[in-house]
Amino acid sequence: MLDPVKDDDGAPFWRYAAEGELRVQACADCGELRFPPRPCCPHCQSFATEWRPVSGRGRIWSYVVPHPPLLPDYAAQAPYNVIVVELEDAPRIRLVGNLVSAAGAALNSLDPHGIRIGTRVHAVFADGLVQWVRS
Template identity: 60%
Template sequence: MTSSADTTAPGATPRTGTGSAPISGSGHGTAPSAAATDPAGPAVPGSVTAAVHAAGGMADGLLLPWPDVDGEPFWQYALRGELRVQACADCGLRRFPPRPCCPHCHSFDSRWQPTSGRGRIWSVVVAHPPLLPAYAERAPYPVAVVELDEDPRIRMAGTLTPSVRRPDAPWNAVAPGRLRIGAAVQVVFQTVAPGVAVPRWALCASQGNSQGTGQGTGQTGNPS
């Protein structure tokens, strides 16, 4: 990346919402310096990578995300309760997962754009054993691939929760029979280890009556 940012993770950990303050002082949430997440060297104190290292890469038998240089800002914003995606600073193309170069114009300049955190279920599976022991204890549970309303080409996977008020709900709290392609969801964030939060997807109040097509077509109703 061509610019650096403060890699100190904020102290507060909001559960939901999109927020507005950038990680860096540039207004764009540019990526931290390579030293922040270089796997060959020590992680910078306060970074999400440092928190993952401190936890040994696992929490309660579950694998934690392992940020690289390009992905560290995504997880810092998640810790603040924000869902942001990387976008090219030259042509504006959004991309996920994060990477150093724009696949369209090949620019190395990027920024982190806020999103509404709303999307629609593009695909869903139900996980069953055989799984790693900690995952098997939670099975069966649904996992969704969600396309974002702002850009349906951006898709993210995650577990589901029945309400934005329950970011820590068990993974099997949503019955698979309630899920369908096109159902409206809203991102929430679950703290899974000190200094580490992951996005999950909460069903929206309007999803039962929505006639979703699997295409992210805009704003949804207020989530419950």
């Protein structure tokens, strides 16, 4: 499995994920939630930030099953899915991940043909990564 790129702006996201918590960046001045993390608030242009916990509940907004696998490290796991999750308590934020059968399960642990847009999911954590399972 490939490790995510952890830049300075996004590093807290991965630190919280390693602790089993889903948090998103928020403007400390106007309260606007934002993802992906960035230094400046697109709403009020403030550089003040904080990380707020979110429930980790959401729904599948979109998905894809890559054919053929474009990254060699993933070839052995094909077919696998990549889903986009719209967060229930922050609907303008969408996170990309994988729908799996249980925390820590392989990317190909579910048949991708059974995935449906609108399916309720919740975040689980394994090895510092956020994965998604059906609710």
